[in-house]
Amino acid sequence: MIVTPGWYMALAAVLFSIGGAGVLVRRNALVMFMSIELMLNSVNLTFVAAGTGLGLIEGQVAALFVIVVAAAEVTIGLAILVAVFRGRATANVDELSSLGG
Amino acid sequence: MIEVFVFAIFAAIAIAGALVMVIGRNPVYSAIGLLTTMFSIAVFYVLQNAHFVAAVQVVIYAGAVMTLFLFVIMMIGVDKKEDTTEQIPWQRPIAIAVSVGLAAVILIAGSRAWITGRSVFGVDGINGTIEVVADALFGTWTLAFLSTIFLLTIAAVGTIAMAQYSPRRPEEES
Numbered sequence: 001m002i003v004t005p006g007w008y009m010a011l012a013a014v015l016f017s018i019g020g021a022g023v024l025v026r027r028n029a030l031v032m033f034m035s036i037e038l039m040l041n042s043v044n045l046t047f048v049a050a051g052t053g054l055g056l057i058e059g060q061v062a063a064l065f066v067i068v069v070a071a072a073e074v075t076i077g078l079a080i081l082v083a084v085f086r087g088r089a090t091a092n093v094d095e096l097s098s099l100g101g
Numbered sequence: 102m103i104e105v106f107v108f109a110i111f112a113a114i115a116i117a118g119a120l121v122m123v124i125g126r127n128p129v130y131s132a133i134g135l136l137t138t139m140f141s142i143a144v145f146y147v148l149q150n151a152h153f154v155a156a157v158q159v160v161i162y163a164g165a166v167m168t169l170f171l172f173v174i175m176m177i178g179v180d181k182k183e184d185t186t187e188q189i190p191w192q193r194p195i196a197i198a199v200s201v202g203l204a205a206v207i208l209i210a211g212s213r214a215w216i217t218g219r220s221v222f223g224v225d226g227i228n229g230t231i232e233v234v235a236d237a238l239f240g241t242w243t244l245a246f247l248s249t250i251f252l253l254t255i256a257a258v259g260t261i262a263m264a265q266y267s268p269r270r271p272e273e274e275s
Binding site (some may be wrong): 001002003005006007008009010011013014015016017018019020021022024025026028030031033034035037038041042045046048049051052055056057058060061063064065067068069070071072073074075076078079080081082083085091 | 102105106108112115116120122123125128130131132135138139140145146148149150151153154157158161162166170173174176177192193196197199200201203204207208210211212227229233234236237238241242245249252253255256257259260263264266275
């Protein structure tokens with residue numbers, strides 16, 4: 001009995017769904033951000049597993065690029081959150097509805 | 102056979118960490134849960150011989166990104182109680198049902214289509230050392246790698262711009 005790439009992909013699908021539930025359920029913008037990070041991580045796991053399954057190094061290269069994009073996204077997103085917090089003193093997304101009319 | 106045991110143990114740890122992240126009331130607990138999941142995913146990379154990606158995962162995600170998250174949590178929201186009343190009726194049950202349905206659809210669709218085993222191209226196992234990854238990164242994918250330089254530069258400039266932005270507080274208006 002060996003661990004095939006399909007096992008990793010199934011685990012990644014479960015983690016992705018948990019991250020999606022976190023985005024939908026939580027109100028704290030920081031925790032929503034963490035859920036998005038979890039979803040990106042599970043996609044990385046899928047990339048690496050697919051690369052292993054196909055015998056290609058490109059899966060790991062794609063995972064590295066996703067890590068770079070995620071790092072850039074975290075810096076920008078947290079900077080926006082800190083700017084919002086300085087103006088409103090809240091991280092609850094329900095109270096940040098100025099654009100909602 | 103030992104690979105199966107390691108996979109089972111760390112899969113349980115990863116899912117438990119993800120659930121703690123979603124359920125945890127305190128954002129710090131959420132951050133620790135996410136950290137646990139990220140370390141488990143690094144273990145999965147090592148299991149698949151993706152050594153360099155595993156090192157990058159630990160250094161960048163578990164190191165840099167989670168430190169940044171904890172820093173911001175400590176700065177803006179560690180002692181705030183999250184409002185748990187539902188603003189939209191039935192939002193939480195529907196969200197959970199949608200997520201479970203998403204997982205079911207991905208698993209069912211994937212079990213019919215995704216590849217298992219190495220029979221497709223018949224290539225031996227790859228070894229993701231720095232040398233092999235760098236060959237692909239600086240050989241075939243040089244242009245994509247160089248474009249990440251622009252991405253990171255733009256991200257740094259945007260972060261500095263957001264740090265200098267100072268909105269007026271509501272009571273100072275009018």
